[in-house]
Amino acid sequence: MDNKMDLDKHQNEGIENIPMQQRRDFLKMGLAITGIFAGGSMLSVASTFNRAHASDFAKKYPYKPHYSMVMRQDRCIDCERCMEACVKTNHVPNVHGAYRTTILEKETPDAIGGKREFIPVLCNQCNLPQCVRVCPTKATYKDKTNGIVMMKIQNCIGCLTCQEGCPYNARYFSEEKKAVDKCNFCIDTRLAHGEKLTACAFACPAEVRVFGDLSNQEDQVFKLVHQIEKQVWVLRPEAGTRPNVFYTKG
Amino acid sequence: MAQQFTLNELVSGVVNRLKSAGMGYYLMVLISGLLVLAATGAGLHAMIMGHENFYNVTREMPWGILIAAYVFFVVTSTGLCLVSSIGHVFGIQDFMPIAKRSVFLSIATILSGFFVIAFEIKLPWRMAIYNVISPNLTSNIWWMGTLYGIYLMFMFMEYVFLNMNKHNPAVVCGFSGSVAGILAHSNLGAVFGLLMGREFWHGPYMPIYFIASAMMTGCAVIIMFHILGYKVNNEKMGPDMERSLEVTTKVGILLICVILFFTTWKMISGIAGEPGGKYEAIMALINGKFAFSFWVFEILAAMVAPLILFMLSRGKNLKFMLLASISMIIGIFVMRFNLVMVGQSVPVYLELGVNEYKHLMDYVPSLYEMIITAGGFGMTALLFLLGEKIFDGHKVDADHH
Numbered sequence: 001m002d003n004k005m006d007l008d009k010h011q012n013e014g015i016e017n018i019p020m021q022q023r024r025d026f027l028k029m030g031l032a033i034t035g036i037f038a039g040g041s042m043l044s045v046a047s048t049f050n051r052a053h054a055s056d057f058a059k060k061y062p063y064k065p066h067y068s069m070v071m072r073q074d075r076c077i078d079c080e081r082c083m084e085a086c087v088k089t090n091h092v093p094n095v096h097g098a099y100r101t102t103i104l105e106k107e108t109p110d111a112i113g114g115k116r117e118f119i120p121v122l123c124n125q126c127n128l129p130q131c132v133r134v135c136p137t138k139a140t141y142k143d144k145t146n147g148i149v150m151m152k153i154q155n156c157i158g159c160l161t162c163q164e165g166c167p168y169n170a171r172y173f174s175e176e177k178k179a180v181d182k183c184n185f186c187i188d189t190r191l192a193h194g195e196k197l198t199a200c201a202f203a204c205p206a207e208v209r210v211f212g213d214l215s216n217q218e219d220q221v222f223k224l225v226h227q228i229e230k231q232v233w234v235l236r237p238e239a240g241t242r243p244n245v246f247y248t249k250g
Numbered sequence: 251m252a253q254q255f256t257l258n259e260l261v262s263g264v265v266n267r268l269k270s271a272g273m274g275y276y277l278m279v280l281i282s283g284l285l286v287l288a289a290t291g292a293g294l295h296a297m298i299m300g301h302e303n304f305y306n307v308t309r310e311m312p313w314g315i316l317i318a319a320y321v322f323f324v325v326t327s328t329g330l331c332l333v334s335s336i337g338h339v340f341g342i343q344d345f346m347p348i349a350k351r352s353v354f355l356s357i358a359t360i361l362s363g364f365f366v367i368a369f370e371i372k373l374p375w376r377m378a379i380y381n382v383i384s385p386n387l388t389s390n391i392w393w394m395g396t397l398y399g400i401y402l403m404f405m406f407m408e409y410v411f412l413n414m415n416k417h418n419p420a421v422v423c424g425f426s427g428s429v430a431g432i433l434a435h436s437n438l439g440a441v442f443g444l445l446m447g448r449e450f451w452h453g454p455y456m457p458i459y460f461i462a463s464a465m466m467t468g469c470a471v472i473i474m475f476h477i478l479g480y481k482v483n484n485e486k487m488g489p490d491m492e493r494s495l496e497v498t499t500k501v502g503i504l505l506i507c508v509i510l511f512f513t514t515w516k517m518i519s520g521i522a523g524e525p526g527g528k529y530e531a532i533m534a535l536i537n538g539k540f541a542f543s544f545w546v547f548e549i550l551a552a553m554v555a556p557l558i559l560f561m562l563s564r565g566k567n568l569k570f571m572l573l574a575s576i577s578m579i580i581g582i583f584v585m586r587f588n589l590v591m592v593g594q595s596v597p598v599y600l601e602l603g604v605n606e607y608k609h610l611m612d613y614v615p616s617l618y619e620m621i622i623t624a625g626g627f628g629m630t631a632l633l634f635l636l637g638e639k640i641f642d643g644h645k646v647d648a649d650h651h
Contacts, residue, residue: 095302097309104604119604130446136392137380155380158372160312161391167447169598172309173372175300235602239447 060127063147065213067125067185067244069198070224070232074249075206076118078103085203089189093176100170100183101200120208121235122200123170123183124243125149130165139179147244148187153179167239185211214244224248267639275482275635282631286365289625292618293369301372304618308611311594315615316370318587319623321438322467323363323630324398325460325586328435329468330356331405331427332461333501337494338412339424347494350644351479351637352472353409353424358633359471360402366626390440397434401427413641435460442593449527450593455516462508463582469502470556470578475634477572482635483643487568496565502578506557513549526601531592534610540592543584552581 086092086101101122108115129149131140139155140162142148156179163171163180174181185191186198195202201209212221225232225246232248296304307314334352337345368374377395386392404427411420436457442448443456473495480487487495519525520532535544559574597607615623637644 104599104602104606106602106604119602121599133386133388134391134441134445136386136389136395137377138384138386139380155376155384156373157377157380159377159391160372161389161441163309163312164448164594165445167598169310173302173312175302178373236447236598241446 061215062127063143063145064215065146066215067146067148068212068214068221068225068246069122069185069201069244070210070212070221070246070248071120072208072210072250073117073119073247075208076103076120077206078105078118079205081203081205082120082200082209085199086183089186089199090183091176092181093174095175098172098174098181100181119235119247120200121168121170122245123149123166124168124235124241124245125183125185126241126243128240128242130167130239130241131162131171134161134165136161140182143187146187148184149182150184150187151179151182153177156180167236167241168243221246263642264640267642271482271639272484275639279632279635282628282635285625285628286632289365289369289622289628292621293625296369296618297372304616306614306616306619308613310597310611311591311613313590313594314370314613315587315619315623316366318590319583319626320363320367320370321590322583322586323359323366323626324435324438325464325582326467326471327356327360327363327405328401328431328461329464329466330359330471331401331424331431331468332465333468333472333498335424335428336501339421339428344493344497347488347491347646348472348476348498350409350412350641350646351476352468353405353412354637354641354644355471355475355630355634357402357405357409358630358637360398360405361633362626362629365629366622369622390437390444394434394437394441397430397437401430401434404430432461435464442589447598448593448596449525450520450531450596455512459509459512459516462505462512463585466502466505466509467579467582469498469505470575470582472498473502473571474575474579477568477575478634479638479643482638485643492566495568495571499560499563499565499571503557503560506553506560506578510553510557513553527596530600530610531596534592534595535588539595539610539612540588543588547581547584548588550581551577552585553578556581 080103083099083101083103087094087099090100092098092100101120104119104121106117106119108117125148127147129140129142132142132149135141136159137155137157139152139157141150141152143150158173158178158180160173160180163169163173171180171182173179186195190197190199190202197211198209201211210220210224212219214222214225216222217226225248230248230250232246234243234246236243292304301307305314305316330352334345334349334356336342337347338349338353371377381392381395385396404423408420408423408427411417411423439457439460442451443453446452476491476495480491517532517536520528521536534540535548556574556578559570559577563570563574565571591613595610595613597611599607
C-alpha cells in the first residue's frame, strides 16, 4: 500500500520528457519479446505440423486401399470389448500370451486431473516391416494390394525371429495354427466378406479405433492424420518401421 | 602313412582301439550317450505335445537357453575352424598338428548346435522345404542357415581329405569352409545386430564381436580337447603338439584381450548419454539382475582368470592351460546366455512407461530346456570320445614321428 501511495504522489512525467535513447531501448525490448513469442509459436506450429502429418511416418501410401487405424487414445476406457471381439472373430487361442490386440495402461500419478490412460496396441502394419525382412522363408509378407502384413501359415518354421524383430510385440506363436499369428486387420474374417470395419473397431463403444483407407482423401483416417490442430503420433518411431497405426486425442 | 588298408583291417583296428579303452572312457561314453538320448526324448516330447507346455519362453522373450546354446555351439565350431585354419590353410607350421582334431571337433560342435536348434525351432521340418523353395534374401537367419549348411559340407570334405592325406583339396575345402564360416557366423551376429527395435543388440558391433569371440572360444576348445584327447588315448604329447598348443595359447591371450577391449567399449557406449533401451540393459549387467553372471562368469571365468592362467602357464604348463580353457568354456556359455537374454529382457514398450512393461523381464530355463542343452554338450562329448578312438587320436604326420 505504501508503494501505491508513493506512486500516487508522483506526477506523470509525460512521454515528451523521455530521452530518445531510452525510447529506442524500450522499443527494441518490445520487439525482442514479440519476436521470441512469435518465433516460438511458429516453431511450435512447425513441429506440430511435422508430427501431425502421417506422411512423415508412413512416408507414402503405396497401397489401394492403404489400410490404417487411428487410435483416439483418450477415449479408451479399457472395457476390452475390442479384445473380446478379436478373439472371437479371429479364433485367437485362449492361452497366456496369445492375443492380436491388447490395451496397455499408463499411470501418471503427478498429473493434474486424470492420471490414467489406456493405450490400445496391435500390429502396426508397417511400411518397412522388420518381421518381413527377417523371416527366412517369406512366411510373413506385405500384401501387395492393401499393405497388410500377412502370414502364410505353411511357410512358417517357428524360428520366432519375427517376434524378436517386431518393435510392437504384435506377434505370438499359435500351437493351434502351427505358425506365428498376428493381426491382419480382419482381412480374411471380415473385410473379405464386405464388412467395412475390423472386429475391434466395430466392437468399440467409444469409437476409439478409427479404421479406414489412408489413400482416400475423403476417408476419416486421412482427415484425422492430415491436420495440425491435434497432435498425431506413432509408437516407437525410432525403430524406423513407418507404422500405419496412429495415435491422437479427442 | 599313405598305406592302404582293407576294410576288415580298418574295422578291426577301430574295434581294438575301442577295446583298449579304460573304464573311465566307457563311463563317459555312457553318460554322454544318455544325455543325448534324454535330450532327444525331451525334445521330441515337447515337439509333439506343444512346446509351450514344456519350455519357459514367452511371447516377450521367445528365445530361450536353446538359442543361447545354439549360438555357443556354432561360435565354438567357427572358432575351431578359424584358429585351426591358421595352420593347415594358411601354412603356419606351428599350427599344423592341431588341424585334424580341430576340424573334427568343428563338425561335432556344429552338429550339436543343429541338434539343439532342431528342438528350439517349432517346425524344423518346414525349414528343410521352405528354406529352399521360398528363400528370403534379406533375412540374416536365412543366410546364416544356408551358409552353415555349406560350411558343414566343406568341413566334412576337409576332414575326409585330411585323413586321406590329400593336402591340396584339403586346403581348398579348409579355405572355403573358413569363408563360409565367417559369412555364416557374422550373419548370426547380424540376426541380432540388425534388429532396430532391440537397442542392446542393434548396430554393427554384433557381427564383428561374434567373429572375434568365435576365435577366442576356438582357442579354449582346441586347448581343452587336445589335452583331454591325449589323456583319453593315454599318450604323451610330442614336441610339435606342445609347440602348437603354446602358440594357440598365445593367440588365446590376444583374443581375450580383444574381447575385453570390445566389452569395455560396449559397456561405456551403453552408459554414456544413457541411450534408451540400451542403458537399462547395460546397467542390468553392471549392477542389476545379470550382474552376478556378468562379473563372475563373463568377466572372471571367461576372460580374466584364463588370461592370468594362460600367462602363468607360458603356454607350457598343461594343467594351468586345461584349467584356464575349462573356465573359459563355462564362462563363454554364460556369456552367450547373457547376450541372448539381456537383449530380450528390455521390453519393447519400456520407454512408453506403461504398467505392463515397467521393468526388465525374467526368463528361467525349464527342465526340458536344460535337458536338451545338456544333450548338446553330451553330443559334443560323445562325438569327441568316439572320434578319439575311431580316428586314432587324429594323428597328423608331423606329430607321428
